[in-house]
Amino acid sequence: MSGLLTLRGMSRTSLEGLLDRAQSFVGATLSEPGHHIGATVATVFFEPSTRTRLSFEKAAHNLGCHVMSLSPEHSSTTKGESLKDTILTLTAMGTDLLVIRHWLADAADLAAGWSGRPVVNAGIGRREHPTQTLIDALTLRQRFGRLDGLRMAVVGDIRNSRVARGHLAGLPTLGVELTLVGPTPFLPVVDPWGVRKATDLDDELGDQDVIYLLRIQRERGAVLPSEAGYARRFGMNRERLSMLKPGAVVMHPGPINRGLEIDDFAADSERSLILDQVANGVPVRMAVLSAGLEVPE
Amino acid sequence: MIVIRGARVLRAAGVDEATVVIEGDSVRSVGESPLVNGVRVIDAAGAWLGPGLVDLHAHFRDPGQTWKEDLDSGARAAAAGGYTAVLTMPNTDPPVDGRASATAAMARAKAVGIIELVVAGSLTKGRAGVEMADFDAMYDAGVRVFTDDGDAVPQAGLLRAIMAYLTDLAGAVIAEHAEDRSLAGTGHMHEGKVAARLGVEGLPGLAEDVIVARDLAVAAETGARVHIQHVSTATSVDLIRSARERGVVVTAEVTPHHLALDESALEDLDPNLKMYPPLRSSEDRIALVDGLREGVLDAVATDHAPHTPAEKAVPFEEAPRGVIGLETAAAVVMTWALGSDQAAFFDRMSIAPAGIAGLERHGNAVEPGSPANLTLFDPSRRWVPGTFASKSENSPFTGVELTGRVLATIYEGSVSYEEGL
16 A cells, blocks of 8 residues: 555445554554554645644554654645655655645645655645545444445535545445535536535435535635525534434534534534544544555565 | 659649649649759658648747747747748737837747748737737737737727727737636636546636627627637637627637547646646537537637746646647647548648738648748658657647658748658
8 A cells, every 4th residue: 555645446445444444443542562663654734734633643653653743834825846845855854654735636646756655645635635534434334333325415615625525535435325415606516426416405304314514615715695694504403403314413524613514502412423533533544554654565 | 942742732622642843932833743853852642732830829938938938949849840830929028019029029030930920919008908009000010910818808898999999900800818817717727527526726618608708799899800719618619600600700719739638638637738728528629629620610729838847847736827739730630630631631720820810921722833831741640749849848749649740841942840751
């Protein structure tokens, strides 16, 4: 395995293998012997992140790796050249694996080419956020005991969402049936996936096993006539929770805008898996890092 | 004196196998001819001979960015592609937008020698899209085609005033880069399936369609001659067809890359496939090929836009827009659009563009007395582009096997390029 750039094209067997490996790391702590003692993992985040960066770094520590952590200027006026310089510098310093977050769609692929090292995509542009998708798959597998046949509505700012694109790249392979839900301007203009789409959330609530809420990304250009209008049409709240079928759950990749895409009641309810998602961040990233660091035969 | 034997010659009445004798700067005879001693004889069995190719749309970056291209390297690239005349765009630094810049550009263009180089002038001062440029001064300097290429005229009111003014200048043409800024936004590729999957900001075909529709409406009212540059959408082709049926004086061009490639080529985010307008959907591409065959799209134009390897070796979204095209255009057009139709090939590549730009010494059927601006093209030769006469290498066809190769270019009676004769 050479890092993780995309879930697109990965077989069901390899995806399930990663989930199995992640499950084996659930509950692992620093006190357990690391599998990759002495390896150096660099986390390079050109966009802000809290939980993703922290969980990658915790995962690396748990595996016994050294971590080099870089946060170049968060300005989107920083040119791609600084990405190349950063990657070459880190490679020359003896980095064994790079974890990258960047706003440019080809940043992870270019980094892999420049460095010749395994690269893990920690959120690239609007393109994909594969470890978030694996976290959500693992969380659902723990809850439902299966993924095959689960119905998930992904609700909100699909057009700007790398999380949604990661789900579209990986979850159908695992048997999850996706429906994209949101106001028309938030849905893809052209649909390369052939996925079901809906603009009325209430029509979907009774049919779905998972309501997956997305953050509205104003920083990527999302425009709404009013927040209140959006919350009325698409916000997850007490009333909408009551319309879900028994056993259905609510998820969100964070960070949450409470009161907009989800209210306090829904976020903190028993149906919410939001904290389970956060908890699975470390084992999933341990799985991805350890697979990436394995020396190929 | 040059004698070309055995070629299929594009004559006024159609294609005919004949021996062509060139003397001085013109064609002396076409037909059976005894071999004369002491002259150059080119044996061209099976090759096409026709009027030298004419490009309505090239960027030679001179003055301003001569590390990418200059008049000499651009002219050599043109000759290597079978071109005998090229119209360069005015978005140089400084731009061609008035008396001094137009006079200087025309004088330098005349000195080039191996092709006829003519310059287009800007529509607005400094290409800023605010005030009309000094059309009379540029017209006096010999400019006939006016464009703010790279940008459309932003306001319909200004466009209407420009079109009304230019109807008074005989032969003047308004060439538009049809792209609405507010719809194009910061798009990097066609707003289609690939952009959706990769999450890359898209540039919708609608950005072109609304400007084409607007320009055709204003041209219909003013009677101005409008030329739509690098048409890229099926809707634009339909708009142009129906406007022409209503009597609007409109011509249009299409690039080789839009005829050959579509958005699916962008899956790997190769900066050498980034240009504006972007590669569109496969449906659009097919409509462009049909439009060129039908003649709704009059001419092929390269939009030759050189950028150095270093400038292109950056992330896709930060890469400069544009690809080179002069040296591969003939083969690409034959391979992907016009096939073995020699008459259509020379019409769309030479006769029609020469007519649009008013270039009288180009685009003429090969007949006694015609100017000796000619292209000899082997329609069956296979080759793979790898090195270029251009200073730049940003071709989408590097490493791609093409069919059809320019064997020789003759400019004003002299061989300006030859390949393996």
